[in-house]
Amino acid sequence: GAGVSQSPSNKVTEKGKDVELRCDPISGHTALYWYRQSLGQGLEFLIYFQGNSAPDKSGLPSDRFSAERTGGSVSTLTIQRTQQEDSAVYLCASSLALGLAGGRQYFGPGTRLTVT
């Protein structure tokens, strides 16, 4: 079946503009995760959703970052007033259930964001 998809695959934006990144999880996966990977770095956890709710937003780097998930499916990560340090690859993952008891996390191909 189809895996996790993300769009756009690449996004170049000017500093100060807002961007929206989209994630389509695997059908039936209730848990969805966003990670950020800066150049040459490991992945940094941003936020997770169980269904439509996001109980833990502590990983979001600043209040310019927000995320939502509607209908227990598609999720959007929004970055307002982008800064150059926001340049990174943003990866989305989904899993059957929260945590790893329900299975591994399946990752999408990522969105490469470049802020000029």
Next chain:
Amino acid sequence: SQQGEEDPQALSIQEGENATMNCSYKTSINNLQWYRQNSGRGLVHLILIRSNEREKHSGRLRVTLDTSKKSSSLLITASRAADTASYFCATDASGGSNYKLTFGKGTLLTVNP
């Protein structure tokens, strides 16, 4: 150092040789996973080992876990040029935050033909 730190940072070997990568972590975990990433994009899950397991095999992959030392190793046997990628270990902390995967910075493996 970060939870889930891999070493070496970079490894270059010849095709046919074995590649060993190590990972150390700090807190108690439920599971440890290894992922592979090509060209800085999506991650591919390789193998998951639970905290009560000591060794696991999958094809040419062998993973060990030593919870007393808080360390894991990934062995790729008979490497191929196509194994060239970055390899990350990821841990989930036992307890309430087990939904979070904490990744290290990875090992960049280059397999020369």
